[in-house]
Amino acid sequence: MNRGRERRHRRAAWWFLLPNLLGFAAFTAWPLVASLLLAFCSWDLLTPPHWIGLGNFFQLLGFHRESGAWVANDPHFWQYLGNTLFMLLSLPVNIAGSLALALLLNRKMRGIGAYRLIFFFPSILAGVPIYYLWRWIYNPDHGLLNQLLKFVGIAGPDWLGSLLWAKPALMAMGTWMTIGGSGMILYLAALQDVPEELHEAAHMDGANAWQRFRLVTWPAVMPVTFFIFTMGIIYGLQSGLDAAYVMTGGGPNGATTTVGYYIYQKAYLRFEMGYASAIAWALFILVLGMTLIHWRRGRQGLG
């Protein structure tokens, strides 16, 4: 490569990057630094912030002795972290569901395109309007779900108001919204790349349907599974804020408050900016840690 070309490329790259880089510096890089600093401060936005070192993290993650037992300094955080992890349990279910739908759709048949569109449709609508729809569906007296249950003689509970059912109700809604979304589309594309001969060969060797799935299909779609799982962890650990805000207010008794919603409450309702930053960074480190563990294991699994 000649030097003139290299210089021209470097100068052009600078100009092409500039707009994005400015925005990136102002709204991602600098805030990242600022929030890390804030995590070591106490600030209510009214009086000047002051440095308290690791104080926020002791409050958030620490324990103290109280009448002979270890008690968390912030029991709410641990409850909400538990909620978040519990709701993450729907991730494997959703992924299995997406794969099942893709397997159903992966055949040449009249009308298969229409089915694909219908399955895909809810995932693009997801958002506040759909949260209200589901709040209405879960309405104890007049909602769709309990009216349907009445036909089979079951008196349904107050789904979103019940300690037992609130979390599963939100998870079921999440399944409805995501099962036919990008996961299914990715699986479908991966399945169509599996050579027909492989299946035929396995068939000739006397493998039954389950064995063909285990030995041919499952390894072939492994990269997709890995990808969806990674994204699901990153996204799932942060999620739950909008749904909690719109549908439950985080209740009953904090049963549907996720870490993301807790940060919102601390930051924008109580104006504890330093503490909220500390929670956000704890969440960030959790996301990083879980993603790294998953990658490690994925590397081994993928061979």
Added chain:
Amino acid sequence: MRKRRSLFWHVPLILIGVTMLLPLVFMGVTALAEPGHSMQAADSLLDFVLPHSWRWQNFAEVGRVIPFARFYANSLIVSAAVTAGMVFTSACAAYAFARLEWRGRDAVFTAYLATMMVPGAVTMLPNFIGMKILPDLLARMMPWINWQAQRVLGTTLHDPVVGRLAGIDSYFALIVPVMFSAYGTFMLRQFFLSIPRDIDEAAEIDGAGHWMIFSRMILPLALPALATLTVFSFLGIWGSFLWPLIVTNQTELGTLPLGLLAFQNTGNYGTDWPLMMAAALLILLPIVILFIVGQRFFVAGAQAGAVKG
């Protein structure tokens, strides 16, 4: 034999399809119900799919609760501006990452990608504080403009919409901070990489500048990818909730998802669900239209993130 087998496969497909569509049908039936009548117990299963009334006025009456047209305008302005900005800045950056050769390129790109793992909650806090202090900051730098003042930014049917030029309660806050996307850059870079190299090398030898190559050759070839990013950015901003919630206090500056909050507790007994569902359907309408017009871009967008880099 073959025919019977294919019929057999229709059974689970139809069952799942019905599950996917039933909530949406229920939404439509509710939106057309008389206020209060949606509360009646259903007598048969058909009541869930056939409206007992066709009260189209519900769609007109949503304007009684909030200045719905104003919220619609806000959402359209914000979504269009963010989308245009995001597609432009992402395409420029993607060109630098995919078609230009410079030292440190891959390191910078990796740093870019790594920020996609940062939870939104981490950066949102300082950004919120930034918007809060921005008017004072600007007033110190450019004192000849009154940055703190509330001024008229538009009108509803009856009242003026007031807000600031920048900071909390401004279109600036709704648009600019959310306009820069590492994801968009990543996605477009993947696509730009797939365009054959000889195209721009030949043009370069002929003496074409990089802006020329970018705008006349690469962008036209990348139209499908640009359309995919457009659809996805629009969809994301149209539905975004938290950021508009925290940077607006003036009701009339809100976007549609915020407007929906006002439909809670509007009826005599709690929420007027027919009105709420009518409003929700009106909000979903542009997405449905977009989906009908350009569904292949939705499908492409669902796949875009996973292409190996």
